[in-house]
Amino acid sequence: MSKVGRIKLGSQGLEVSSQGLGCMGMSAFYGPPKPDSDMISLIHHAIQSGVTLLDTSDIYGPHTNEVLIGKALKGGVREKVELATKFGVNLNLAEGKREIRGDPAYIRAACEASLKRLDIDHIDLYYQHRVDIRVPIEVTIGELKKLVEEGKIKYIGLSEASASTIRRAHAVHPITAVQLEWSLWSRDVEEEIIPTCRELGIGIVAYSPLGRGFLSSGTKLVETLSDNDFRKNLPRFQPENLEHNKTIFEKVNDLAAKKGCTPSQLALAWLHHQGNDVCPIPGTTKIENFNQNIGALSVKLTAEELAELESFVVKGDRYEGNLATWKHADTPPLSSWKA
Structure with a gap:
């Protein structure tokens, strides 16, 4: 099994495993939730293998x-991990609406609720999951800064934020990490977001590094998705784009x-x-897939191979409709804020 190294994330002292574990698919969005006992075994196996950055969200x-993560951290496990969670996407179950919130009262309530569910006394890395474009980012970060000072969170992160945000x-306060979708089939962040992070000394956490699973199994994945798997609706998985994208998987597979x-x-x-400031967080629900994922750390690529992989162009948008992403994440000026 490949040795998992350590990297520094950001410039404030956070050190994490060179590859993390995305935990979303264990409970949500990718079909039905998986049994807690199996997922706890997987999390413990990941930690024993050296993968210590666990990524979740409220x-x-x-x-x-x-x-689930809270249960997995019992019995002395908490001290072995760097735990990242997120706030900002408020689901109104009664009305079936999703609302992005970054106002101070909401942040504080969300943090307290996450601490309670996780049953821990502090969060290592706390991300704003999506940017609330109604609230100046200075106001949001100002409240997070207070949570750092109170010891409730250690480091601040942003997810899907624009370069100016x-x-x-x-x-306002050093940002330790920006989480963004980055993979062979999502590379638009390379133009402005990645250079901004590097200029400021901010770590980069790449979610969906396997293209929502497509870079693992190609069109076979699409054929096996359950009805409640949100990937079924993603533009890149639709017939008009899938035929082209299939050729990308075939080229990756050949290499x-x-x-x-x-x-x-x-x-x-x-x-x-x-770069050694990048931590991918592939998610999985199977130990054999996890073992395969950390095997990537021993794969060495030549300049020619990197160039060949970077020549592929994907068809279709990342998301359907107007879901919040970094492209629409600029907030109003601080002078406009009336608390």
């Missing part, structure tokens, strides 16, 4: 993923076969080659 379930946030690794190991290795 919206996963909602809430049930944090409860990252800059403004970082001016992986030549390298003697799997397509998912190749896709993860590509991210590991982007």
Whole structure:
């Protein structure tokens, strides 16, 4: 099994495993929730293997993923991990609406609720999951800064934030990590977001590094998705785009076969080659897939192989409709805020 190294995330002292574990799919969005006992075994196996950055959010379930992680951290496990969770996507179950919130009262209530569900006294890395474009980012970060001072959170992160939002946030309190979708089939962040993070000394956490699973198994994945799997509706999985995107998987698969690794190991290795400030967080619900994922750490790529992988162009948007992403994440100026 590959040795999992350690990397520094950001410039404030947080150190994490060079690959993390995304926990969302254990409880939400990718079909029915998986049995707690199996997922706790997987989490413990990950930690024993050296993967110590666990990534969750209050919206996963909602809430049930944090409860699961809390159970997994019992019995002296908490001290061995760097735990990341998120706030900001408020699900109004009564009205079936999703609302993005970054106002101080909401942040504080969300943090207290996460601490309770996780049954811990502090969160290592607390992300704003999506940016509330009604609230100046300075106000949001100002409240998070108070939570740092109170010892409730150690480090602050942003997810799906624009370059200007990252800059403004970082001016209020150092941002330790920005979480974004980055993979062989989601590379638009390379133009502005990645350079901004690097200029400011902010760590990069890549979610969906396997292209929502497509870079692991290609069109086979789409054929096996359950009805309540949200990936069924993603533009890249629709017939008009899938035929083209299938050829990308085939090329990745061919190169992986030549390298003697799997397509998912190749896709993860590509991210590991982007710099030692990048931590991919592939999610899985199976120990064998987890073992395969950390095998990516020993896959070495030449400049020619990297260039070949970077020549592929994906068809279709990342999300359907107007879901909040970094492209629509600028907030009003601080002068406009009336508390």
